[in-house]
Amino acid sequence: MIFGGHVSIAGGLEKAIGRGEKEGFEVIQTFASSPRSFTVTNYTNDQITAFNQAMKASRVVKQLFFHGIYLLNLASSKEYLVNLSVKSLVEYLNFGAKINCTGTIFHVGSSKEQSFDEVKNQVAQAIKKVLETTPKDQLLIIESAAGAGNVIGNSLDELAQLFNQVDSTRLKVCLDTQHLWASGVNVADKAIFGNWLKQFDQQIGIQNLVCMHANDSKTEFNSKRDRHENIGQGLIGRAGFQNILSQSVLKNIPFIMEVPGIKGEGPDRENLKILHNLSL
Template sequence: MRIGLHLSTARDAANAVEMARRLGLDCLQIFAGSPRTWRRVAWSAEETARFRAGAALAGLDPVVIHAPYLINLAAADEALWSKSIEALTDQLRMAQAIGAAGVVVHPGSRGARPLDWGLERVAQGAARALAAAGGQSKVILENTCGAGGALGGRLEQLAAMLDLLGDAPCAVCLDTAHAWGAGYDISSADGAAAFVDQVDDVVGLESVLLWHFNDMKLPCGCGRDIHAHLGRGRIGRAGLAGLAQDPRLAAAAAVMETPKDSRWADRRNVLYLRRLVLGQAPGGLLTPTA
């Protein structure tokens, strides 16, 4: 399993690559700008070149960009839908510039519109962004907790969107916390194995470019999403170990989006996951986070 983190590019994008190198990461996820605004932070040509060269030298594969949270590819409002497509296009162009494999994006919310309408709307929006951006950086559709009109809570919805996109460069990202929030009980070895079975049957493991390995503070099926440090949430060690040690995920890329509430947090979670992959007890890694 290739282990990575979501790291900050604030002040200097190359800082994320240097931190990844220090932590011994295999892959990396970043924001290309603020995730909570429409405004893009422009990288200079020098910064872009240094990031790309540094990531290649560090052997980070894949590198992915996480899209801003404001994007809603299922929006019924035409202005918001168009703005979302434009923003995703910009993110895809940025991914191509830095050599990233693609852009992770939440499909969005259909509101009160029918499910089939929403799935088609997402596929149309993603296809337009891909066509406008050109290149081969992928749209990577992430699963969600599925509350309300949010799309992507069920594996069948992700599979349907992939089918609608056909041969377009697209893939899936599976977040363990989101799966738990959507009602997939992966808190045991058997539950984790059953979930991977479902992923393979419904989506196809070959379509999963990235996993987000996060523990979860809230109950299974809650429809909400609050990440926890690995082993300190409701999914827990048994479920996470079941996924980490599944031979079908031996070559998978696993990025953690765990809390950054101390200077030890990232290192602790990386070591925890590495020990799970190796079948070792993660004891001794419970460094206080305060």
């Protein structure tokens, strides 16, 4: 199986590859700019070349995903915020094409007091706008949400409706084990999660699942709260992860950790080892 984790780009984009290599990650996820700002980072051609060379030379890191910034909200009632979100995603996908990124994983956002039905068209239109103006090799990947405050994407029905409406082979899904757990999907139970994945296949199509976020949970089942824990140290637990990793449809899907880390410095070799051992 393919395992990796989120790594920082502090000190330069190409540093992300070295960090991934140090931890033994075959797949890495990074931000392309500060996640708490709409300001884009402009990379020089030299920086892009350096990154591409480092990636090509790496014997460890084979695949790169971007994670969109935290401020994105395609479901907001504030038009300027939706426009800024679209712009940010377009910039991420344009830049991703220059460095052989697979795609950008993002949270659709929260509709606050509005219902899903009220914002569905707006969200679908925004997604279409991003896809229409960006390179064809870049995927736009919706991450399943934990479920608090009317966030979009915490149920299969909502996701399926968005998929139908956007109708693009470039729109994909990332499932986060902690978010599923917090939104009331018992990923730790082999039969229950197996059935849920079958339903996912029927409603959205398993070919549209392009990556998993592998995170244990600090918060209890169905808590609607997004709190990640190290693999095996949370309420999903080792046995739970063993069950997740044994789902046959997930065998070829990259698992990307966003865990606090043993030393509190983010995803690390120790967590990777636990994940790997539980997959055997």
